[in-house]
Amino acid sequence: xxxxxxxxxxxxxxxxxxxxxxxxxxxxxxxxxxxxxxxxxxxxxxxxxxxxxxxxx
Numbered sequence: 001x002x003x004x005x006x007x008x009x010x011x012x013x014x015x016x017x018x019x020x021x022x023x024x025x026x027x028x029x030x031x032x033x034x035x036x037x038x039x040x041x042x043x044x045x046x047x048x049x050x051x052x053x054x055x056x057x
Contacts, residue, residue: 002033006045013038014055024049 003009013027021027028035039049047056 002031002038006041006047009038009041010045010047010056013042017054017056021054023051023054 003012013024016027016031017024021030024035024038027033028038042048042056049055050057
């Protein structure tokens with residue numbers, strides 16, 4: 001399961017994107033998680049996905 005706390009989620013997602021997945025879409029598809037939920041939680045702490053860098057900033 002993914003972390004519920006937005007800051008912990010940020011760390012977890014960026015680690016997965018850096019080490020295992022080439023895009024957010026790929027990560028969500030392969031891990032069977034809701035992309036919109038991740039994007040919304042991280043937006044709540046002012047982080048947005050940057051596809052060129054494949055990370056939330």
